[in-house]
Amino acid sequence: MTVSQQKKPIRKAVFPVAGLGTRFLPATKAIPKEMLPVIDRPLIQYAVDEAREAGIEQMIFVTGRGKSALIDHFDMAFELETTLKGRDKDLSVLEPTRLQPGNLVTVRQQVPMGLGHAIWCARAIVGDEPFAIFLPDELMIGEPGCMKQMVEAYNEVGGNLISVLEVPHEEVSSYGVIAPGKSHGALTEVLGLVEKPKAEDAPSNLIISGRYILQPDVMRVLEGQEKGAGGEIQLTDAMARMIGNQPFHAVTFAGRRFDCGSKAGFVEATLTLALERDDMADEVRAIMRRLLD
DSSP states (O other), rough: OHHHHHTTTOEEEEEEEOOOOOGGGTTTTTGGGGGGGTTEEEEEHHHHHHHHHHTOEEEEEOOOTHHHHHHTTTTTHHHHHHHHHHHTTTGGGGGGGGGTSEEEEEEOOOOOOOOHHHHHTTTTHTTSEEEEEEEEEEEEEEOOHHHHHHHHHHHHHOOOEEEEEOOOOOGGGSSEEEEEEEEOOOEEEEEEEEEEGGGGGGGGGGEEEEEEEEHHHHHHHHHHOOOOOGOOOOOHHHHHBBBBOOEEEEEESSSSEEEETSSSHHHHHHHHHTTTOTTHHHHHHHHHHHHHH
16 A cells, blocks of 8 residues: 555544444334434534534445435425525524435445444445544544544554543453554554453553544455444444554543443433533533532
8 A cells, every 4th residue: 555545534434323223212113313412413413513523424224124204404494494594593593404416325234243343334335535423422522523634643653543531440351352563652552352352451541432544445344344243244344454554543542531432421412412512511510519409
């Protein structure tokens, strides 16, 4: 891989959103988990906003059956907008929900075979370009956003990048962990990846969070990837095979991560962001004090 190939601009992002959201049943029986709101924005909106901030132009949703609400959310709602205009309401709140034709592409993951398989389903649209991956369950809050920090690092070193966060050593067994090499500022060379190691065996306390920039070669690796943990095709396994053959770095995210795939993490995200909003912080703080008392 030449230097110019390693640093092609990141124009496309893949959002694997085909999951069933079983941990949030019955709420997710008819509503995609990515449409669950943190205050007044669904999770998928936070991820798409982060992508656009990073300069990404095309959003690729890897969906499953029953996920049409995700597409509708980013379409023009003619009846709603006409009604709001007739009532002299402000339409600017809907501006982030509009994606132009061609900027949103969907593909189906017909069989749930894991994250690696979901990414592979987008291979025809990704083509021969490097691309980003967003796991919307992981809500990343920072200034600038996580993906913009990663794109800035990518422009410096090229190759493949993953977002990481430092956690206490006793918590690493719940995550994928990197084996680190040389570090320079927020950038760390990745020598290996370990999935959910025992705390005493972990090579570091830097855990993989849900943002990636990968070269298109990963699709060819996934093509022949055997099933891994859980009987699924794992993205981590494919990335591990690329380490040593292509540049691979981790970017330590300067910001906060909320695990909105868990109920407690979802509540934490909602309360945290509510307390930072001028239009509701005082009221929410008063409610919390009353409940704690």
